[in-house]
Amino acid sequence: xxxxxxxxxxxxxxxxxxxxxxxxxxxxxxxxxxxxxxxxxxxxxxxxxxxxxxxxxxxxxxxxxxxxxxxxxxxxxxxxxxxxxxxxxxxxxxxxxxxxxxxxxxxxxxxxxxxxxxxxxxxxxxxxxxxxxxxxxxxxxxxxxxxxxxxxxxxxxxxxxxxxxxxxxxxxxxxxxxxxxxxxxxxxxxxxxxxxxxxxxxxxxxxxxxxxxxxxxxxxxxxxxxxxxxx
Amino acid sequence: xxxxxxxxxxxxxxxxxxxxxxxxxxxxxxxxxxxxxxxxxxxxxxxxxxxxxxxxxxxxxxxxxxxxxxxxxxxxxxxxxxxxxxxxxxxxxxxxxxxxxxxxxxxxxxxxxxxxxxxxxxxxxxxxxxxxxxxxxxxxxxxxxxxxxxxxxxxxxxxxxxxxxxxxxxxxxxxxxxxxxxxxxxxxxxxxxxxxxxxxxxxxxxxxxxxxxxxxxxxxxxxxxxxxxxx
Numbered sequence: 001x002x003x004x005x006x007x008x009x010x011x012x013x014x015x016x017x018x019x020x021x022x023x024x025x026x027x028x029x030x031x032x033x034x035x036x037x038x039x040x041x042x043x044x045x046x047x048x049x050x051x052x053x054x055x056x057x058x059x060x061x062x063x064x065x066x067x068x069x070x071x072x073x074x075x076x077x078x079x080x081x082x083x084x085x086x087x088x089x090x091x092x093x094x095x096x097x098x099x100x101x102x103x104x105x106x107x108x109x110x111x112x113x114x115x116x117x118x119x120x121x122x123x124x125x126x127x128x129x130x131x132x133x134x135x136x137x138x139x140x141x142x143x144x145x146x147x148x149x150x151x152x153x154x155x156x157x158x159x160x161x162x163x164x165x166x167x168x169x170x171x172x173x174x175x176x177x178x179x180x181x182x183x184x185x186x187x188x189x190x191x192x193x194x195x196x197x198x199x200x201x202x203x204x205x206x207x208x209x210x211x212x213x214x215x216x217x218x219x220x221x222x223x224x225x226x227x228x229x230x231x
Numbered sequence: 232x233x234x235x236x237x238x239x240x241x242x243x244x245x246x247x248x249x250x251x252x253x254x255x256x257x258x259x260x261x262x263x264x265x266x267x268x269x270x271x272x273x274x275x276x277x278x279x280x281x282x283x284x285x286x287x288x289x290x291x292x293x294x295x296x297x298x299x300x301x302x303x304x305x306x307x308x309x310x311x312x313x314x315x316x317x318x319x320x321x322x323x324x325x326x327x328x329x330x331x332x333x334x335x336x337x338x339x340x341x342x343x344x345x346x347x348x349x350x351x352x353x354x355x356x357x358x359x360x361x362x363x364x365x366x367x368x369x370x371x372x373x374x375x376x377x378x379x380x381x382x383x384x385x386x387x388x389x390x391x392x393x394x395x396x397x398x399x400x401x402x403x404x405x406x407x408x409x410x411x412x413x414x415x416x417x418x419x420x421x422x423x424x425x426x427x428x429x430x431x432x433x434x435x436x437x438x439x440x441x442x443x444x445x446x447x448x449x450x451x452x453x454x455x456x457x458x459x460x461x462x
Contacts, residue, residue, distance in 0.1 A: 025275065028275065028278065028279060028282065031266065031282055032266055032267070032269060032270060032278075032282070035262065035263055035266030035267065035285065036263070036266065036267050036270075038263060039263060039267075043307060044256065044259065044306070044307050044310050044311070044314070045306070045307050047259065047263075048259060048292065048293075048296065051259065051262055051263070051289055051292075052289070052293075054266065054289075055286050055289050055290075058282055058283070058285075058286050059286075061279065061282075062279075062283075065279065075275070075276070076274060076275050076276050079275050080275070083275070
């Protein structure tokens with residue numbers, strides 16, 4: 001990004017606070033949902049594996065929340081605008097069994113990491129370092145991939161159902177993301193890199209958001225193919 | 232304990248594995264229940280505070296599970312005998328609101344720590360060190376005490392309801408503990424210290440278990456009084 005634009009620019013700062021807020025609440029609610037979905041696990045070890053993913057999300061939450069506090073921002077206030085969208089996503093995608101829960105963890109982890117990577121490019125160095133560092137602490141998905149592949153090998157009909165579920169998950173995720181972007185102009189401008197362009201926030205560019213979402217969707221498709229699923 | 236009795240004594244070893252199994256599953260299920268109960272929180276910060284308690288329980292679980300694996304024991308098999316009792320406890324004590332959830336976290340944390348302290352006295356040095364170390368990582372309850380005191384100050388009628396709930400929680404906990412003790416002779420003998428007596432496991436002594444449970448109940452009563460509640 002343009003080195004001239006940083007946290008001393010009020011528009012950039014507001015957008016960065018929005019971003020940290022949405023990521024923080026996203027991580028906290030991922031923690032709760034994964035911890036609840038772990039109740040669907042067939043064995044105690046599976047339950048513990050999903051719980052470990054949940055705990056990793058909580059660690060991410062703590063770092064993002066602490067960054068907000070360091071910036072002198074009330075974390076609660078920064079997160080609140082995103083509660084309805086994120087809770088809405090989880091309510092509309094409650095898994096009905098263990099494999100759907102695993103798929104949700106896998107898709108969420110993957111799309112989340114891609115989104116962090118996209119957004120890191122347009123951040124000031126300090127916030128960028130935090131976001132990249134938080135993102136690096138994933139990689140719990142090897143367990144998910146192995147378990148889903150085993151389930152498909154055992155009963156090939158599972159593949160069709162999970163492919164459908166994967167499409168539904170990413171569709172709901174994108175529709176909530178579009179909603180957030182439409183409501184938060186500063187955040188959208190930050191995401192498409194307009195802040196870096198000239199130090200001003202020229203407003204909400206739907207086309208640019210669309211292209212970023214297309215990249216996220218393509219990466220999702222490759223991950224589904226890696227599972228042997230059509231996306 | 233008698234230095235002559237250790238993990239090379241098959242009866243002691245079986246009892247120690249039972250103990251690590253019940254503690255491990257207790258921690259894992261405490262993690263899940265606290266993470267779920269956090270959904271009842273009135274603010275995101277309160278939700279995060281309960282989530283942090285849940286994450287601490289998960290850390291305990293990991294250490295106990297890893298200890299079982301180090302002993303060459305399948306952790307899943309060691310935990311399975313205790314799933315019905317512990318799940319039964321949680322099902323019969325699902326909190327109906329945020330304050331009940333907090334009370335459950337506080338009572339569970341307190342009674343749990345006391346139980347760890349009781350049981351540590353009769354363990355071999357290595358297992359003892361682990362149990363004491365896991366126990367030392369609590370102390371999240373300051374947040375709970377402050378929140379419950381505030382709620383009572385705001386509406387004194389809350390005190391009666393929470394006192395009743397506290398009695399119910401500890402009653403259910405003791406009744407499940409009695410059930411576990413009755414089913415697992417080796418574990419009971421370990422708990423009452425008979426292993427230390429002569430290297431043999433003379434069987435299940437209900438009177439001794441009763442005295443330990445009385446000590447746990449007295450400590451619980453003092454904690455309720457510290458909250459301004461009758462126990």
